[in-house]
Amino acid sequence: MINRLSIDYKQLPLIATIALFVLMFSFGSLRYTGFFSTQVFLNLFIDNAFLIVVAVGMTFVILSGGIDLSVGSVIALTSMVAASLTMEAQLSPVIVVPISLLVGTVLGMVQGSLIHFYNLQPFIVTLAGMFLARGLSYVISVETIAIEHPFFSYMASTQIPLPGGTFISISVVIAIIIVIIAIFLGHFTKFGRTIYAIGGSEQSAMLMGLPVGRTKVLIYTLSGFCASLAGLIFTFYMLSGYGLHANGMELDTIAAVVIGGTLLTGGAGYVAGSVVGVLILGIIQTIIVFEGTLSSWWTKIAIGVLLFLFIVLQRIIVIRSEKKQAKE
Amino acid sequence: MPERQPRLVMENIVKEFPGVRALSNVQLSLYPGEVHALMGENGAGKSTLIKVLTGVYSIDNGSVVLDGKTVHIKNPQDAQEKGISTVYQEVNLCTNLSVTENIFIGREIKKHGRLAWKEMHKRAEALLASLQLKIDVTKLLSSYSVAIQQMVAIARALNVSAQILILDEPTSSLDRDEVKQLFSVIRKLKKDGLAIVFVSHFLDQIYEITDRLTVLRNGEWIGEYMTEELDRVDLVSKMIGKELQELEAVTKNVSHESAERETFLTADQVGLKGKIHPFNFDLKKGEIVGFAGLLGSGRTEIARLLFGADKADQGTIKIKGEKLNFSSPRQAIVNNIGFCSEDRKAEGIIPELTVRENIILAIQSVNGWFRYISKTKQTKIADEYIELLNISPANPEQLIKNLSGGNQQKVMLARWLVTDPELLILDEPTRGIDIGAKTEIMKLMTELSQKNKAILFISSELEEILRTSHRIAVLRDRKKVSEYQNQKGLTQQELMKEMAGGM
Numbered sequence: 154m155i156n157r158l159s160i161d162y163k164q165l166p167l168i169a170t171i172a173l174f175v176l177m178f179s180f181g182s183l184r185y186t187g188f189f190s191t192q193v194f195l196n197l198f199i200d201n202a203f204l205i206v207v208a209v210g211m212t213f214v215i216l217s218g219g220i221d222l223s224v225g226s227v228i229a230l231t232s233m234v235a236a237s238l239t240m241e242a243q244l245s246p247v248i249v250v251p252i253s254l255l256v257g258t259v260l261g262m263v264q265g266s267l268i269h270f271y272n273l274q275p276f277i278v279t280l281a282g283m284f285l286a287r288g289l290s291y292v293i294s295v296e297t298i299a300i301e302h303p304f305f306s307y308m309a310s311t312q313i314p315l316p317g318g319t320f321i322s323i324s325v326v327i328a329i330i331i332v333i334i335a336i337f338l339g340h341f342t343k344f345g346r347t348i349y350a351i352g353g354s355e356q357s358a359m360l361m362g363l364p365v366g367r368t369k370v371l372i373y374t375l376s377g378f379c380a381s382l383a384g385l386i387f388t389f390y391m392l393s394g395y396g397l398h399a400n401g402m403e404l405d406t407i408a409a410v411v412i413g414g415t416l417l418t419g420g421a422g423y424v425a426g427s428v429v430g431v432l433i434l435g436i437i438q439t440i441i442v443f444e445g446t447l448s449s450w451w452t453k454i455a456i457g458v459l460l461f462l463f464i465v466l467q468r469i470i471v472i473r474s475e476k477k478q479a480k481e
Numbered sequence: 482m483p484e485r486q487p488r489l490v491m492e493n494i495v496k497e498f499p500g501v502r503a504l505s506n507v508q509l510s511l512y513p514g515e516v517h518a519l520m521g522e523n524g525a526g527k528s529t530l531i532k533v534l535t536g537v538y539s540i541d542n543g544s545v546v547l548d549g550k551t552v553h554i555k556n557p558q559d560a561q562e563k564g565i566s567t568v569y570q571e572v573n574l575c576t577n578l579s580v581t582e583n584i585f586i587g588r589e590i591k592k593h594g595r596l597a598w599k600e601m602h603k604r605a606e607a608l609l610a611s612l613q614l615k616i617d618v619t620k621l622l623s624s625y626s627v628a629i630q631q632m633v634a635i636a637r638a639l640n641v642s643a644q645i646l647i648l649d650e651p652t653s654s655l656d657r658d659e660v661k662q663l664f665s666v667i668r669k670l671k672k673d674g675l676a677i678v679f680v681s682h683f684l685d686q687i688y689e690i691t692d693r694l695t696v697l698r699n700g701e702w703i704g705e706y707m708t709e710e711l712d713r714v715d716l717v718s719k720m721i722g723k724e725l726q727e728l729e730a731v732t733k734n735v736s737h738e739s740a741e742r743e744t745f746l747t748a749d750q751v752g753l754k755g756k757i758h759p760f761n762f763d764l765k766k767g768e769i770v771g772f773a774g775l776l777g778s779g780r781t782e783i784a785r786l787l788f789g790a791d792k793a794d795q796g797t798i799k800i801k802g803e804k805l806n807f808s809s810p811r812q813a814i815v816n817n818i819g820f821c822s823e824d825r826k827a828e829g830i831i832p833e834l835t836v837r838e839n840i841i842l843a844i845q846s847v848n849g850w851f852r853y854i855s856k857t858k859q860t861k862i863a864d865e866y867i868e869l870l871n872i873s874p875a876n877p878e879q880l881i882k883n884l885s886g887g888n889q890q891k892v893m894l895a896r897w898l899v900t901d902p903e904l905l906i907l908d909e910p911t912r913g914i915d916i917g918a919k920t921e922i923m924k925l926m927t928e929l930s931q932k933n934k935a936i937l938f939i940s941s942e943l944e945e946i947l948r949t950s951h952r953i954a955v956l957r958d959r960k961k962v963s964e965y966q967n968q969k970g971l972t973q974q975e976l977m978k979e980m981a982g983g984m
Contacts (some may be wrong), residue, residue, distance in 0.1 A: 337595070340596075341595040341596045342595070342596065343586075343587075343589055343596070346578070346582060346586055346589065346596070347586070347587075349575070349577060349578055349582075350575045350578060350582075350586055352577065353575030353576060353577035353578060354573070354574075354575050354576075356573065357573040357574055357575050358575065359557065360535075360537070360557050360567070360569065360573045361557070361573065361574070361575075361586060361587055361637070362556070362557045362558035362559075362560075362561045362587050363558075363586065363587045364558075420575070420577035421577050
């Protein structure tokens with residue numbers, strides 16, 4: 154029974170992340186008037202819904218021991234595709250939305266296949282994907298394409314009321330649905346468990362007779378899909394397509410996933426952790442806005458410091474669990 | 482036993498890798514209810530044979546007959562479906578997952594489209610209970626000892642209703658009690674009618690648990706024997722083989738007496754827990770000391786300790802009377818010690834570099850990275866050693882990966898000779914290379930000792946050790962068990978007896 158109460162080492166990063174979030178929220182609430190409100194908390198979701206969606210896909214990639222650098226560019230490309238199809242080709246959203254979602258899905262599948270069949274490093278394959286997608290967005294147009302369409306306006310401005318006079322956006326609902334599906338996928342399906350196994354040891358997973366190749370291709374396809382979906386949400390948010398959208402977003406995503414307690418080497422971590430990771434990035438920004446005088450670059454400094462702390466924490470946990478094992 | 486139908490018959494199995502024939506016409510037969518040992522030294526082809534049987538490699542020729550039917554094993558998954566399960570040497574499970582998951586992953590129990598964790602936990606507990614193990618199956622595998630992980634691996638193998646269970650060195654990281662427990666499980670499984678393949682370097686265990694054994698050497702099938710009918714010395718000689726003729730070329734030109742010479746290295750009760758029992762050892766200048774022992778006897782572990790690749794946790798090492806416990810190879814290199822690893826591919830050559838670049842690596846390390854050696858000088862050094870060691874092709878700009886094993890080994894030697902070491906540790910320098918190169922390397926060793934260099938020579942070929950060494954240390958079960966002056970009367974037979982032990 155005592156065993157059940159003691160904290161599992163591997164869950165420590167997640168617990169640390171949640172504690173950090175609570176701490177930061179309390180700090181903000183004490184320091185600034187108007188900070189401690191449900192709406193401020195919900196705004197974190199509204200402003201970062203797209204980041205939550207990308208982070209979900211990225212979590213699976215990192216859990217498997219890989220990395221996906223293409224997601225930021227895929228967001229930009231998706232926004233361009235959606236904008237140009239809506240505004241220039243005058244297509245209906247019924248067609249625009251599926252096509253936009255295919256953009257990242259197909260690119261992800263291609264990347265996953267390259268990684269698996271040619272045994273290439275995910276880093277370099279997705280780096281190529283990153284340049285490719287970014288470049289393609291400029292082929293569509295070098296200018297911003299503003300979107301004026303009832304569907305997009307509806308998605309952008311509809312507020313879903315919650316008790317207490319607060320509200321969330323449609324994007325938040327989409328993000329939450331994605332998170333729930335991802336948690337189910339991660340813990341209650343063969344696919345999810347195979348991802349953890351691959352991240353733990355790809356060699357072992359192969360020798361245990363698991364479908365390593367198929368799973369890896371699927372992981373990158375899923376990440377691509379999430380990036381495209383995030384791209385759509387981002388487009389709802391910005392109401393425009395632009396080649397510079399979400400520049401460097403892949404790095405924010407990786408930071409959120411790692412701060413959320415997922416081991417960069419794979420095999421350990423939770424989708425829920427990544428969500429908290431995103432919220433922490435969000436709350437840093439909120440605090441800086443409330444502070445008023447600080448430049449927004451302080452966000453980067455805070456993220457940098459946090460990342461350092463978290464990777465060191467993870468390393469210490471790994472070393473300690475290795476030592477513990479050696480003792481036995 | 483022969484009156485029963487064999488469960489598995491493998492015949493004329495051939496497996497080739499680029500440039501190497503890993504298995505040539507190997508055979509293996511397994512009967513239900515037997516424990517069958519697969520014996521052979523490193524590179525004999527045991528691992529390759531196991532990987533062929535488990536579908537990791539496909540065969541180039543030969544047939545696999547399972548329960549009377551010829552089968553083609555496509556991949557590990559396919560092998561498991563056919564009832565062939567393996568527990569690998571390095572437990573190949575995912576330690577980041579729970580015990581239950583490790584048993585069930587890949588064939589999870591599902592209910593209503595989702596994984597039924599409760600059901601799986603329950604079954605995992607029952608399965609482990611049948612192996613006399615009671616543990617919390619919901620915890621991560623990494624929270625348990627290697628012995629328990631091994632049991633979990635066996636439980637996983639059994640869960641596929643295995644008919645053939647392959648245990649690849651299952652005891653190498655277990656202590657005595659754990660081995661006992663494992664053996665009682667093996668006996669139970671044997672009674673249940675499983676055919677078990679057992680690979681181990683511990684001869685005591687082979688004689689305790691196995692019924693029959695198959696011996697491989699250099700990828701060839703040597704024979705199949707009833708374990709109790711083959712005595713230990715015969716077994717060892719079958720595993721090691723005698724390649725007498727090849728060595729006729731090397732004359733025993735070493736004066737087989739250790740004169741009063743200056744001691745270069747002294748090890749006093751040096752040991753590392755789990756790797757090697759504390760040992761005493763000294764090495765004089767101009768002396769070649771041979772280390773005889775089967776694989777896993779601790780010979781490489783000693784070499785690594787002396788070179789600083791591993792750090793001893795007890796005892797002292799003295800170099801020329803000065804106390805030095807190396808914590809990194811660089812310290813050893815600076816103290817004029819060179820080390821050619823037995824794993825040439827992984828720990829020796831840098832495949833994508835040229836012969837010249839490979840040769841100057843160690844001298845560069847001694848000089849410090851910022852003292853540039855001009856390319857002309859590098860080429861001069863390389864040319865000198867290419868000629869001295871007769872490396873072919875005699876082109877310093879050739880990529881080393883394109884050289885044959887023997888020539889790669891010579892480049893490794895050259896790398897250290899350039900630094901003019903006082904002690905050279907050679908771990909299996911003659912393995913996997915052709916006879917000519919073997920002879921040349923042994924001649925070179927003799928020459929070096931005449932130039933007052935100390936050499937620690939590790940080899941599985943007793944003939945080579947007897948020919949070149951002044952003194953011979955015998956290792957068994959991670960212990961240095963004895964030391965001989967190499968005199969005329971000393972025979973391979975005597976050494977083998979000592980290596981096999983338990984007489």
